Amino acid sequence: xxxxxxxxxxxxxxxxxxxxxxxxxxxxxxxxxxxxxxxxxxxxxxxxxxxxxxxxxxxxxxxxxxxxxxxxxxxxxxxxxxxxxxxxxxxxxxxxxxxxxxxxxxxxxxxxxxxxxxxxxxxxxxxxxxxxxxxxxxxxxxxxxxxxxxxxxxxxxxxxxxxxxxxx
Amino acid sequence: xxxxxxxxxxxxxxxxxxxxxxxxxxxxxxxxxxxxxxxxxxxxxxxxxxxxxxxxxxxxxxxxxxxxxxxxxxxxxxxxxxxxxxxxxxxxxxxxxxxxxxxxxxxxxxxxxxxxxxxxxxxxxxxxxxxxxxxxxxxxxxxxxxxxxxxxxxxxxxxxxxxxxxxx
Amino acid sequence: xxxxxxxxxxxxxxxxxxxxxxxxxxxxxxxxxxxxxxxxxxxxxxxxxxxxxxxxxxxxxxxxxxxxxxxxxxxxxxxxxxxxxxxxxxxxxxxxxxxxxxxxxxxxxxxxxxxxxxxxxxxxxxxxxxxxxxxxxxxxxxxxxxxxxxxxxxxxxxxxxxxxxxxx
Amino acid sequence: xxxxxxxxxxxxxxxxxxxxxxxxxxxxxxxxxxxxxxxxxxxxxxxxxxxxxxxxxxxxxxxxxxxxxxxxxxxxxxxxxxxxxxxxxxxxxxxxxxxxxxxxxxxxxxxxxxxxxxxxxxxxxxxxxxxxxxxxxxxxxxxxxxxxxxxxxxxxxxxxxxxxxxxx
Numbered sequence: 182x183x184x185x186x187x188x189x190x191x192x193x194x195x196x197x198x199x200x201x202x203x204x205x206x207x208x209x210x211x212x213x214x215x216x217x218x219x220x221x222x223x224x225x226x227x228x229x230x231x232x233x234x235x236x237x238x239x240x241x242x243x244x245x246x247x248x249x250x251x252x253x254x255x256x257x258x259x260x261x262x263x264x265x266x267x268x269x270x271x272x273x274x275x276x277x278x279x280x281x282x283x284x285x286x287x288x289x290x291x292x293x294x295x296x297x298x299x300x301x302x303x304x305x306x307x308x309x310x311x312x313x314x315x316x317x318x319x320x321x322x323x324x325x326x327x328x329x330x331x332x333x334x335x336x337x338x339x340x341x342x343x344x345x346x347x348x349x
Numbered sequence: 350x351x352x353x354x355x356x357x358x359x360x361x362x363x364x365x366x367x368x369x370x371x372x373x374x375x376x377x378x379x380x381x382x383x384x385x386x387x388x389x390x391x392x393x394x395x396x397x398x399x400x401x402x403x404x405x406x407x408x409x410x411x412x413x414x415x416x417x418x419x420x421x422x423x424x425x426x427x428x429x430x431x432x433x434x435x436x437x438x439x440x441x442x443x444x445x446x447x448x449x450x451x452x453x454x455x456x457x458x459x460x461x462x463x464x465x466x467x468x469x470x471x472x473x474x475x476x477x478x479x480x481x482x483x484x485x486x487x488x489x490x491x492x493x494x495x496x497x498x499x500x501x502x503x504x505x506x507x508x509x510x511x512x513x514x515x516x517x
Numbered sequence: 518x519x520x521x522x523x524x525x526x527x528x529x530x531x532x533x534x535x536x537x538x539x540x541x542x543x544x545x546x547x548x549x550x551x552x553x554x555x556x557x558x559x560x561x562x563x564x565x566x567x568x569x570x571x572x573x574x575x576x577x578x579x580x581x582x583x584x585x586x587x588x589x590x591x592x593x594x595x596x597x598x599x600x601x602x603x604x605x606x607x608x609x610x611x612x613x614x615x616x617x618x619x620x621x622x623x624x625x626x627x628x629x630x631x632x633x634x635x636x637x638x639x640x641x642x643x644x645x646x647x648x649x650x651x652x653x654x655x656x657x658x659x660x661x662x663x664x665x666x667x668x669x670x671x672x673x674x675x676x677x678x679x680x681x682x683x684x685x
Numbered sequence: 686x687x688x689x690x691x692x693x694x695x696x697x698x699x700x701x702x703x704x705x706x707x708x709x710x711x712x713x714x715x716x717x718x719x720x721x722x723x724x725x726x727x728x729x730x731x732x733x734x735x736x737x738x739x740x741x742x743x744x745x746x747x748x749x750x751x752x753x754x755x756x757x758x759x760x761x762x763x764x765x766x767x768x769x770x771x772x773x774x775x776x777x778x779x780x781x782x783x784x785x786x787x788x789x790x791x792x793x794x795x796x797x798x799x800x801x802x803x804x805x806x807x808x809x810x811x812x813x814x815x816x817x818x819x820x821x822x823x824x825x826x827x828x829x830x831x832x833x834x835x836x837x838x839x840x841x842x843x844x845x846x847x848x849x850x851x852x853x
Contacts, residue, residue, distance in 0.1 A: 437776075438773070
């Protein structure tokens with residue numbers, strides 16, 4: 182990594198389940214590829230499923246991937262991490278994935294992903310939803326889960342681009 | 350606290366926002382009172398709003414309240430805590446509130462509360478919802494936020510009673 | 518716990534190993550008894566050894582004991598805890614034991630205890646040493662491990678009394 | 686980072702104070718350079734002083750540096766981090782620095798550093814000491830702070846080499 186990339190490093194999180202369908206895996210791969218093409222560092226929880234596929238996509242484009250692992254060792258990390266952090270914090274590491282990201286793309290996902298979406302909203306970090314949790318804002322005092330909801334990996338990347346520009 | 354209570358201690362969490370309307374405050378007070386009447390220890394995040402009102406209710410019935418604080422000191426804790434833990438972990442302390450509870454009652458609440466609801470589901474801890482987040486399970490692969498949804502503090506206490514019995 | 522005790526609650530930590538000799542166990546028991554006699558809440562890591570004996574001592578004087586557990590459940594907690602917190606943080610919970618204490622008594626102990634002594638010093642929390650780690654300040658830029666070193670449980674309690682008064 | 690480096694990535698921690706003398710700064714710089722020359726990833730707490738100088742040294746040799754930050758943003762990170770994690774955990778992040786390292790080099794340092802040395806010993810992670818804390822094992826039940834004590838950055842690197850080989 183040259184100095185330039187470091188100086189201007191943009192961190193984008195990808196969150197989603199440890200297991201996923203082939204269709205979701207393909208979407209995650211493309212999200213990861215897109216993040217790498219932008220020169221952003223991909224942040225994730227470092228495990229399988231959506232996290233692994235996104236990392237695989239990023240690495241296929243020579244991207245940098247950072248995994249923040251829940252366990253006490255690197256033994257269950259996915260093999261596409263440039264860098265990993267061993268936390269031993271269990272699910273409390275979700276907070277670190279969120280705080281380390283300037284914007285987040287949620288792909289599918291179960292309760293762990295929902296906790297990260299909620300934590301991001303609590304922290305004011307924008308979240309883009311792709312085939313993820315659905316909530317009717319009208320029934321929740323106008324509270325929304327996603328800053329933007331999109332239908333494709335390409336749209337997710339474009340949404341993050343505009344959200345990051347807005348935040349400067 | 351006599352030995353007996355300790356030996357059989359049941360920990361029930363109350364989660365909800367740091368600010369709330371007068372109507373929600375009254376519900377939280379009654380939930381806290383009900384928890385104390387059952388002899389359960391009330392676990393919460395130790396701050397204001399729903400947490401404070403629930404603790405006030407519990408203390409009005411001579412209950413024991415345990416606050417798990419996000420900050421680095423006790424200065425912003427509510428005044429109705431029997432015991433408090435200073436974590437300095439910020440929102441990562443939400444995980445501790447969840448894990449320290451055998452069952453949880455969510456009253457109203459915003460994104461922080463939603464993160465706790467999600468974390469509880471991820472950990473298999475039952476959550477009872479009272480005027481809290483609403484989600485259509487049909488649109489979320491059948492995933493629900495609450496083990497039970499109730500309309501009153503009394504119902505919330507009864508729901509926790511049956512959920513705790515089930516878990517033995 | 519009556520309101521009065523809560524309002525003026527003083528939290529004193531006891532740190533030490535999960536295993537200890539019979540002699541150290543007796544010292545820990547007396548430290549715990551002394552803490553309870555002062556009406557202070559005893560904070561500890563909730564496990565066996567020094568922690569358990571101190572809690573046993575405190576409970577024998579009707580004291581209140583708060584255990585901050587490293588694991589993901591209460592199954593390995595010692596049986597003398599009035600209240601316990603399940604953190605799932607592993608050794609990172611040492612930080613919470615330290616931050617939740619206004620003063621700390623270290624009894625014997627191994628590396629985990631040393632980490633807590635160091636963290637307390639970093640946070641400016643006074644630590645009293647009783648048969649614990651020994652360090653020559655002259656060889657360490659004048660840095661000391663303990664605010665006071667004492668030879669008996671009684672002295673440890675008196676040292677905490679004066680340290681807590683000083684801190685007001 | 687090519688796949689090869691990732692697959693065989695070795696993580697070596699550098700711990701030390703946020704402030705240091707010019708002499709210690711030079712030692713830290715050389716330690717960082719040596720780590721990069723070996724192709725190891727340098728793990729640290731991401732702040733100034735020893736951490737910053739070690740990272741500067743590593744980057745001067747095109748090394749990869751990973752900073753695990755205590756605060757809630759990247760604003761106080763040193764400018765020589767290839768990757769950084771925002772934890773918001775305060776000093777509890779020390780545990781993550783330790784667990785993410787296969788071996789650690791301690792350079793000088795105050796109480797925060799001592800907590801990391803202790804945590805590493807508790808976790809069985811080897812620590813090499815260079816001008817750091819001094820303890821007489823004879824007075825501490827034979828417990829030592831360092832797996833090896835060395836007098837120069839070169840020796841520190843060689844010690845880590847042999848310790849990492851031993852651990853396979």
